[in-house]
Amino acid sequence: MIKKTFCVLLFLIGFTSVAQNNLFNEKPPVFPDCLTVSTDSLQQCFDSQVFKHIFNNFKVPDVVSENNYKGEVVVLFEVDKEGEFRVIYVDAMYNELKDETRRVFNEFPKIEPATYNGNATFKQYSMPIPIPLIDQSVKTKDLSEDDELTELEQGAKTEYDQVNQSLKPFSNREYTSQLNIPFTHSYYAQFERSVNLVGTNSHTGSKPFIYEDIAKYYDFEAQKQALMKDKSSFAGRKLWNERLVRVEGKGYWFTIDPIFDFELGKDTEADFNNTYNNTRGINIQGGLGKRFSFYTSFFESQGRFAQYYNQYAESIKAADEAAIIPGRGIAKAFKDNGYDYPVAEAYLSYTPADFLNIQFGHGKNFIGDGYRSLFISDAATPYPFLKLNVNFWKIKYTSTWTWLRDVRPEVEEDGAYLPKYMATHYLSWNVSKRLNVGLFESVIWNNANNRGFDVNYLNPIIFFRAIEFETGQGAGNALLGLSSKFKLNDNMNIYGQLIVDEFSTSDVSGGEKSWKNKFGYQLGYKYYNAFKVKNLMLQLEYNRVRPYTYSHNTIVLNYGHSNQSMAHLWGSNFSELVVIGRYHYKRWFGNAKLIVGERGLDFNDGTDNFSYGGDIYRNYNDRPFDTGVTVGQGNNTTSLFANIQAGYLINPATNLKLFADVTFRDFNPEVENTATRSSNTIWFNIGIRTDLFNWYFDL
Incomplete structure (x- = not known):
């Protein structure tokens, strides 16, 4: 032929x-x-x-x-x-x-x-x-x-x-754009040392980071190139090295990628034994000109997890729904003991001047240098937000306004979830080449007296405590915080946070352990290239939060969103020790985590229905006593959580990973009830995941 x-x-x-x-x-x-x-x-x-x-x-x-x-x-x-x-x-x-x-x-x-x-x-x-x-x-x-x-x-x-419009060869402008670097603790650990070197004028408290800020200290392009496989075919390049669709023209660029999270596991404690997660989605991001970037992702998911996790998801469920998957969203029932939970995240990022970045979107934020945050963490489900980042001299100032909701049946209004709002300020100051100090304040308010989004809180530099006094204590719930980080050398730093919800000096000096002393603190240590092993990071962290912190006598003004805490996912009335190790070599990686904690939960047995300060969604006026308040009071519960994970990075451009892990969890309340049960779990899991956000299974 x-x-x-x-x-x-x-x-x-x-x-x-x-x-x-x-x-x-x-x-x-x-x-x-x-x-x-x-x-x-x-x-x-x-x-x-x-x-x-x-x-x-x-x-x-x-x-x-x-x-x-x-x-x-x-x-x-x-x-x-x-x-x-x-x-x-x-x-x-x-x-x-x-x-x-x-x-x-x-x-x-x-x-x-x-x-x-x-x-x-x-x-x-x-x-x-x-x-x-x-x-x-x-x-x-x-x-x-x-x-x-x-x-x-x-x-x-x-x-x-x-x-x-004159297409060009793709030049990975993502790595110098106004886009957020997808926040996962394991990925950030790979470049945090470069950002934390002694003498760098970087600010690491407000997350997620923006590529153009971190690109001053870390060459993303070079690091990705070092991981490239020698693949010339289209299929080979897309699987191992590149994004699926990548287009660049004069004044614009964008990428399109599929999202996967396919997992299979086995829980030794559950009656049904098998666990799974089946996530399919799409990710689109790009830029227009040099100062405007956009991002959107949609996840369609069905899953069934370890029994303890399913029980918790159902305990915080929204009205008329099956569950809330922590950190993801409202879930409907799916087949036998499963959940269907779609999630969408998106934002626009604009930098009108070199010192100012503006973001508007639907997602999550995190403030702190630790594994946990006592200010704002990414443990709750996504929410709408408007964020301003101002960066000049040795200062970075972040103002964020968010739209939250209370999804409990008792606070529904005409069948709709109750909206509430939060505004935060975070000032990060590099005092010297080693010392950073941060000041934090936050206020939550609701639509009391039909005031909606209170314009008093729109001012990005005003003090929220003053407004709270002016509008009435019942009009808002304000918190104050202090953070610090000290670089011992290029490989070691210590960090900490102090959160104050309410503090009575006279009660502290009186030594009676008053309930009014609602505060918490964090102390942490990070060691990069630990013991001279390149790419080994070790982290030690201690968190302690007193009872009734983050709660309020107007229960909708608690520091929560969709039945989850906006700070530490344990709420309050707890202490914990976190030990983490992370290592990567070329495309191989390994993570290990150990968390030992003590909590004070409620009894809720029909006889003792008091609030002991662990559940931030309860009215703190339901407390059993005013003095003698200690961490761990109430239904004292000890827990141990350990996880070991190992895997292989399939595609560094999309962060697609193949992994296997095993989790051990031992949870021992003093008294069991319908909401609090003893648990001893071993959970085996394997999967392939586009790693774009943090999963917190350490409940």
């Missing part, structure tokens, strides 16, 4: 106008078979090798052969700075010809890129190929030389330029 094909136009965006016009310093892309030819013959050899590959690999679609089609096909393609071929545009009579053209060009081997003045660059060409395809000499044309193009070629190039 006589081979036939179509006309292939190869398009490559010029490196610079000088590179396009100065022919004496240019060298075209070089195939291995062309390494021995003279410089003057390199372009002719390149043309010959391109056509030879097309002639030997192109398979004419049946529909084209059956119709005895004769003509040309126009294709634009590029050879980029890495020497890889990429089709940009194809114009053909049949869609089958277009598809076959893309397939053939995806199979081109990686070659030496074109050079200009000794530096790698990319080139653009045009190659008209007649159909039927015959073994003949076909010459490519440099698309920068418009006067040499045929009318058909020029028409295709003009149409492409108009539609695609």
